[in-house]
Amino acid sequence: MSIPESSFPGERVSSYDVTARLDTDYYAVFADLSDADRAAWDRAKAYVDEVRDRMVDAWDTADYPLDVARRMGELDLVVDGIDHPALTRLSPLAAGLVNMEISRGDGSLGTVLAVQGGLALRTLALFGSREQQDRWLVPLARCEVLGSFALTEPDHGSDSVSLETTARRDGDGWVLRGTKKWIGNGASGGVTFVWARVDDEGADEHGSVRCFLVEQETPGYVGTVIRGKASLRGIHQAHIVLDDARVPLDAVLPGARSFKDASTVLYSTRSGVAWSALGHATACYEAALAYAQQRVQFGKPLAKFQMVQERLTQMLEQLTAMQLYCRTMADLEAAGRLRPTQASLAKYHNTRAARRIASTARDLLGGNGILLENAVMQHMADIEAIHTYEGTESVQALLIGRDITGMSAFA
Numbered sequence: 001m002s003i004p005e006s007s008f009p010g011e012r013v014s015s016y017d018v019t020a021r022l023d024t025d026y027y028a029v030f031a032d033l034s035d036a037d038r039a040a041w042d043r044a045k046a047y048v049d050e051v052r053d054r055m056v057d058a059w060d061t062a063d064y065p066l067d068v069a070r071r072m073g074e075l076d077l078v079v080d081g082i083d084h085p086a087l088t089r090l091s092p093l094a095a096g097l098v099n100m101e102i103s104r105g106d107g108s109l110g111t112v113l114a115v116q117g118g119l120a121l122r123t124l125a126l127f128g129s130r131e132q133q134d135r136w137l138v139p140l141a142r143c144e145v146l147g148s149f150a151l152t153e154p155d156h157g158s159d160s161v162s163l164e165t166t167a168r169r170d171g172d173g174w175v176l177r178g179t180k181k182w183i184g185n186g187a188s189g190g191v192t193f194v195w196a197r198v199d200d201e202g203a204d205e206h207g208s209v210r211c212f213l214v215e216q217e218t219p220g221y222v223g224t225v226i227r228g229k230a231s232l233r234g235i236h237q238a239h240i241v242l243d244d245a246r247v248p249l250d251a252v253l254p255g256a257r258s259f260k261d262a263s264t265v266l267y268s269t270r271s272g273v274a275w276s277a278l279g280h281a282t283a284c285y286e287a288a289l290a291y292a293q294q295r296v297q298f299g300k301p302l303a304k305f306q307m308v309q310e311r312l313t314q315m316l317e318q319l320t321a322m323q324l325y326c327r328t329m330a331d332l333e334a335a336g337r338l339r340p341t342q343a344s345l346a347k348y349h350n351t352r353a354a355r356r357i358a359s360t361a362r363d364l365l366g367g368n369g370i371l372l373e374n375a376v377m378q379h380m381a382d383i384e385a386i387h388t389y390e391g392t393e394s395v396q397a398l399l400i401g402r403d404i405t406g407m408s409a410f411a
Contacts, residue, residue, distance in 0.1 A: 016294050016368065018287040019052075019375050021045065021104075026316055029323040030097065040077075040094040041101060047075050048105030055106040058234040059378055062227070065234070066146070066188065069112045073143025077102070080117035080272065081333075084125045086137050092333035096275040096326055103279030107382030108234030110276045114390075115184035115235075116140065118269040120147025123193045123211060126264065127255030132213055136191065146190035150180040150240055151262055157182075158395050161259050165242060167196040167210060169203070173249060176212060176220075176242040182389070186238030187223030191215050193253070194242065195262050211256035212247055220245030231385040266390055267340040271329055273390045274346035277354040278322045280379045280386070284354075285315045287376050288361035291368070308364065315360055318353045325349055341403040348396040351387040358383050 025031065033041070051068045058065050072078055079087045081095030090098065103110030121140045124133060124147075139145040156162050165178025176196055186192055194212045198205045214221055223238040255261070289312055292303040302308045325346045332338040358380040362369040370377045387393065402408045 013294070013296075016291055016374065018290040018294075018365075019283075020286075020290065022286040022289065024282060024286055024289075024316070024319065025323065026320050027324065029320070029327045033093070033097075034091075037091055037094040037097065040090055041097040043075055044077055044098040044101035047072060047077060048101060048109075051109070052105050055109060055234050056372055056378075059106070059108060060233075060372055062229065062233040064108075064188070064236040068109070069116070069146065069235075070143040072102075072109065072112060073116070073141060076141070078113055078117035078121065078143060079141055080113065080122065082117070082122050082125050084133075084137065086133070087121075087125070087141055091330075092271075092338075093327070093330040096271070096330050099272050099275040100279040100282070100326070103276040104283045105279075106234060107276070107280060107379060107386070108232050110279060110382075111184055111232050111235050111385070114269055114272055114276065115149060116143060116147055118272045119149035119265060120185070120191075120193055122268055123149060123253070123256070123265050124213070127211060127253040127261060128213070129250070129254050131250065132253065136213070140191075146185045146188040148183050148185035148188070148190065148192045148238070149265070150183045150186060150192050150194045152180060152182050154179055154181045154239070158392055160262075163195060163197060163209065163259075165194065165196040166199040167212060167252075168199045170246070173246050174212060174251060176214070176245045176247065178242050180238075180240040180242075182226070183223070183238045183240055184235055186240050187216070187225050187236060188238075189216055192221070192223075192240070195256075195259075196242075205257070208257060209259040209262065211253045211261070212251045213253060214242075214245065214247055214251065218245050218247060231381045263340075267343055270340070270347045270390050270396075271333070271338070271343040273386050274322075274329065274343070274350040275326050276386050277347075277350035277383065278319075278326050280383050281319050281322055281350075281354040281357040283379050284358045284361035284376050285312075285319050287374060288312065288315060288364045291365050291374070295368075302364070311360055311364055315357050318357055322350045322353050339403075341400050344391065344396045344399045347390065348393060348400065351383065352393065354383045355380075355387060 076088050081090045140147045168175045192214045194214050200206045220243045222241045225236045292308050295302045329346045361376045
């Protein structure tokens with residue numbers, strides 16, 4: 001690698017090359033990939049290399065470059081392992097590696113993948129009618145139409161089962177009323193899958209939770225971009241107000257009839273968060289390793305100091321454990337044996353480990369660690385978001401605790 005040098009005293013090196021891909025795999029966890037799995041991973045690598053500089057600028061300015069998101073669809077990268085005859089089939093391992101690689105490049109793009117593929121596309125593929133799928137499935141997969149998944153409300157995050165948005169039957173349509181928050185792509189001009197509670201006293205489904213496909217230009221649908229984020233700044237999340245938004249009767253997804261169905265989607269994306277955390281952690285570890293090899297202090301590279309080698313070893317130990325979690329999880333899913341709480345444990349472990357790795361990397365880079373050009377600070381901030389979404393650390397712990405004890409500690 002070439003390190004730019006300065007001709008002025010006090011600045012022998014003007015910048016460091018710390019964002020190059022090192023393909024860290026100390027235990028050869030991903031050495032035995034099939035040709036198809038490796039091809040998908042390579043496609044994700046090429047995409048990241050193509051758009052990374054754009055996304056650094058977008059993160060800095062809190063801009064959401066929709067053409068970059070659509071490019072992901074053009075390269076067939078958002079199918080997320082969903083099994084449907086109209087979609088390219090990726091194995092669980094290939095889908096995970098794509099998720100990992102895109103997050104290694106940029107966390108906002110990792111969230112685009114999670115929202116567009118993991119949430120919106122999966123909801124339609126699992127629960128949509130034949131007509132809904134014929135119209136929207138391929139355009140969503142290609143990112144020709146952006147999709148969002150509106151479950152979380154301003155008053156209901158971890159307790160999303162208590163959602164208050166209502167759907168009322170009215171003649172030849174449904175009327176939706178309520179609010180949603182933190183909805184990726186919710187103000188990007190596409191479609192939103194809105195989860196709402198049926199308000200129709202006397203009807204059999206009164207009080208049940210249903211999902212509705214809502215085009216964002218529908219009168220009464222108002223999506224406002226949430227400003228002031230310090231994390232995932234290269235994708236827009238929305239605060240949505242549904243002010244008696246009227247949709248046709250066939251806007252309801254026939255296969256989604258309870259909150260359990262929403263949970264099915266969330267369980268699937270939980271494993272994706274574990275892979276995303278691995279991508280972030282990989283970027284931080286590799287940046288720290290490259291920096292330690294290039295940065296000279298007290299007359300020698302940082303990498304020659306015992307304390308630095310110990311820190312790098314600690315980071316590698318955690319990173320390798322994250323890789324093993326993800327590979328085992330993918331193998332279990334491929335065999336049809338992955339349980340929801342196993343995905344929860346992988347998410348619980350990996351986002352916690354990613355935070356530790358990012359913190360150590362930031363510290364090891366010193367003052368240079370806060371510069372966006374060195375990537376670590378951006379990943380560190382983005383990890384905070386994935387640590388929370390798709391179920392907080394505390395919620396994952398309670399899900400796992402209930403599974404291993406047989407006792408529920410949920411209030």
